[in-house]
Amino acid sequence: MKKKLFLLASALFFVSFFISASLFADSTVEDVIKMENKAYTEHKKSTCEFQHKKHAEERDLKCGICHHDDKGEPLELKMGDDVQNCIACHNKPGEKPKGKDAPKLTPAQKLEYHAEAMHKKCKKCHKTYNKKNNTKAAPTTCKGCHPKAG
Numbered sequence: 001m002k003k004k005l006f007l008l009a010s011a012l013f014f015v016s017f018f019i020s021a022s023l024f025a026d027s028t029v030e031d032v033i034k035m036e037n038k039a040y041t042e043h044k045k046s047t048c049e050f051q052h053k054k055h056a057e058e059r060d061l062k063c064g065i066c067h068h069d070d071k072g073e074p075l076e077l078k079m080g081d082d083v084q085n086c087i088a089c090h091n092k093p094g095e096k097p098k099g100k101d102a103p104k105l106t107p108a109q110k111l112e113y114h115a116e117a118m119h120k121k122c123k124k125c126h127k128t129y130n131k132k133n134n135t136k137a138a139p140t141t142c143k144g145c146h147p148k149a150g
């Protein structure tokens with residue numbers, strides 16, 4: 001009996017350890033992020049792979065170009081700081097509703113949709129960059145970021 005209790009206690013300990021680890025592990029970021037978010041129950045497109053390290057370090061983009069606070073003001077960050085995922089605030093999965101019955105949204109309401117916020121942030125810079133450098137290296141087509149059909 002004692003042994004069983006011990007096993008149960010240690011199992012609980014490990015479970016809580018992993019839960020808290022996943023809650024508080026916000027300070028690490030993978031070099032390449034597969035942008036899968038649990039809020040999505042379905043995907044129309046293949047998941048975008050985002051070269052975080054390449055963007056943040058090799059391209060030397062300031063963290064605050066992409067990361068901002070709850071008022072949209074750029075954050076001053078360094079690697080190791082706690083950072084909220086975009087979906088914490090842009091928390092509606094997918095793109096805004098489309099079609100003739102779709103409600104009219106204000107720009108702020110549109111930004112609540114995760115994919116709208118991503119598209120705005122990612123494509124704007126890519127377009128400017130391509131134009132300035134006379135290239136197509138920064139992807140602006142669907143396939144460029146969602147390589148597989150579907």
Ligand code: HEC
Pocket residue numbers: 025026027028029033034035036037050052055056057061062063064065066067077078079080081082083084085086087
């Ligand atoms: C070009 C845009 C961009 C730049 C520049 C950028 N990031 Fe990010 N970062 C992102 C995106 C997008 C995500 C979220 C990806 C996802 O949905 O999982 C992210 C995620 C993170 C995360 C993980 C958050 C989590 O989900 O737990 C950390 C930590 C982070 N970034 C830190 C930084 C730091 C520090 C810098 C500057 C040195 C930086 N980032 C620069 C776009 C950027």
Ligand code: HEC
Pocket residue numbers: 066067068069070071072084085086087088089090107108111117118120121
């Ligand atoms: C703490 C909450 C919060 C987080 C986390 C957050 N945002 Fe925002 N975001 C906002 C708010 C608030 C605004 C301003 C909305 C407005 O102006 O109406 C905004 C505005 C934006 C805009 C429109 C303005 C612009 O910069 O073009 C984009 C695009 C955007 N966010 C993308 C992102 C991306 C990408 C991430 C993750 C790297 C992210 N947001 C993380 C709250 C957040």
Ligand code: HEC
Pocket residue numbers: 048049050051054055059061065066118121122123125126129135137138139144145
């Ligand atoms: C401030 C500018 C900027 C922002 C914001 C930005 N990118 Fe980029 N991105 C670039 C540049 C510059 C390139 C590379 C062009 C080249 O190779 O010459 C690039 C290239 C890419 C590529 C091609 C693979 C690679 O990394 O070389 C992908 C995919 C990509 N970006 C995805 C994203 C996504 C997803 C976001 C939004 C979360 C994003 N980018 C936001 C500047 C930006």
Ligand code: HEC
Pocket residue numbers: 035036042043044045046047048049093094095114115118119122123126139140141142143144145146
């Ligand atoms: C610069 C990169 C980039 C380009 C270009 C881009 N997307 Fe996205 N898209 C993203 C990111 C990042 C997300 C959020 C993470 C994810 O779901 O992959 C996203 C999410 C989505 C979603 C919601 C998730 C899903 O799979 O249902 C849809 C739908 C979508 N994009 C459609 C499109 C279409 C259509 C185009 C072309 C008109 C396009 N995207 C072009 C980066 C891009």
